[in-house]
Amino acid sequence: MSNKYALKPDELKKEFEQKKPRLLKGEFAGKDWWDLPVEFRDGNWCFPAKPEVLDELHFANPRKWAATDKDWQLPAGWEKTIRDGMKDRLKRFRSFKVFMDSCVRCGACADKCHFFLGTGDPKNMPVLRAELVRSVYRNDFTGLAKILKDFSGSRTLTQDVIKEWHMYFHQCTECRRCSVFCPMGIDTAEITMMVRELLNLIGVNNNWILAPVANCNRTGNHLGIEPHTFEQNIMSMVDDIEDLTGVRVNPTFNRKGAEILFITPSGDVFGDPGVYTMMGYLLLFHHIGLDYTISTYASEGGNFGMFTSNEMMKKINAKMYHEAKRLGVKWILGGECGHMWRVVHQYMNTMNGPADFLKEPVSPITGTKFTNAKATKMVHIAEFTADLIKHGKLKLDPKRNDHLRTTFHDSCNVARGMGMFEEPRYVLNKVCNVFHEMPENTIREQTFCCGSGSGLNAEEFMDTRMRGGFPRASAVAHVREKHKVDSLVTICAIDRASLPALMRYWNPGVTVYGLHELVGNALIMDGEKKRTEDLRENPMAGFEEDDDDE
Amino acid sequence: MTRAWEQIVKENRNVLLERWTSSVVAMLPGGMSHGSLVAAAIAEELGVLLDAVTDRSMQAAEPIMRITRILAVQDIPPSKSLSILFMLKGMIEELPVECDHPCRDRLEELTLQAFDSYMKHRETICQIKYDEGRRKMHMALRRAEA
Ligand code: SF4
């Protein structure tokens, strides 16, 4: 199994040799690799942002257009905008400059990208993806063009280059799998971030990213939900929890003086199956009597600014600390999300910190100091719950998840972005009895993306999403065949939205769960009625209505 | 004497499979290598399908379902995807042994099965898109009602 996902070195070398510049075959023989045509067809492009969305954000070039149009109506002087934008970013972001200069073309990353594995398109090899910009960078910014031969070509900036950037930097989910294998530490995800920023400067964009950004900008969350609706939705979950367990939990909203502010992606409040994960959190907090509150303004953990621009990411993130300060809490607890944690873990402190009005997080239940969160003052829920379980603070009955045979999908951003591998597994193993790992080279640090991350979860992009998610789906198929796994557990809101589609296509019969949904199933609540159904109202195995020896 | 084509295919299984796999993989976009995950998955299923071509007691539906599921989301036209069994027909006919050719009937039957299966996968994709869209609409309605 171990080499199923990797080409053998000699094959890889052959493939790399075949596909590198000027070695193209057939009708493209003798041409450069970037001469391969870029063709937008149904299923391989996301709808561009609507003009009103751009107006709202004061973003460039609002207009009606489609990737399939011949003329993209780029603004006058767009070449200068891109060049100046690139020059500016090369100065401001050292990583961008280093990544432009330091690739040694070793090819180690070539077969590591799920989009390459699922499409076979050479431009989806991370090294070539980056080369799409490097070739322009070399032409415009270095004196190297004439010296570097063979692989490293250079070319001028044309509308076709922009089309190609749009295609291939929207076939990168910023998952960073390639960077794990790069001896130079090149992070293609950061190159993608830069290129998407540049494209936004000339109005080449994606509605699935910018509509949530505009909503966040207005109401604080991706869906544009206003405070009363946000609260009402959580209260409807409180009713559902009462129906199922007989216990009435009591979340509070915007309560000043609470010890902890809880922030989670809005998908947990409005999305299916995210809402069941939210029900799990609510049960957990009630179980331990946590003094927490939920903000209806910092009502979104997710941050699609990260897929837009550095400034937008910073702006959208700022509400977390603002609300923590306004409400006077001691620290922040964060729910299950992927890219939210990338932003929190890697950028928040330097972007919007230091949050010295907050305290170093300490669990009020176990006394554990989360020293790893000393800088950000924000703790991941998986860590928080793992600590509770480790200290014996939760009453759990893992048998209540016996109707599920689970595996765990590491979300790229939590796994590679913050190095969290064990905590969710520890929790999962305490709340259910059947758990099987997917093959080693598809999990933990080497996890495969769901194929829809970084704002590519649009319906119209479905074919490409299915191709990009194929490596992940194949790994799930493996444990499904071997161990009859039927439940894919994850700790990311985008996964909860995108993996159901991926499973429905490649592995019908596999259902997607959030980790804390399973925690919620397993928690033995004080004063609960006999539990016969899980949070989705599916019968639990061995807990049927007339079964008395629970 | 002419012999049953099934027998001849069985005797030449490995050669045929190798040729067939190469041709199918060559049809995939981007000049995918044999070692790639998609190519490897197709190759595995082609082997199972080839055995089912000659042995009617074996289920052809499963490998056909799996192969067409991969092809249905590749960037290649349906007509090309569904030509895979015609490719095999040509290869069987090229074998340097004489045989009667009712293999055509079997391969046509399987091509039609593959067509059904391919359509089902496209239908699933449409359904998934539709359901995602509907869920979004549902959320918008909940907001409007609130
Ligand atoms: S960051 Fe992920 S999606 Fe982007 S090139 Fe690397 S492996 Fe591919």
Ligand code: SF4
């Ligand atoms: S692994 Fe790193 S150095 Fe090697 S080709 Fe890829 S990006 Fe370049």
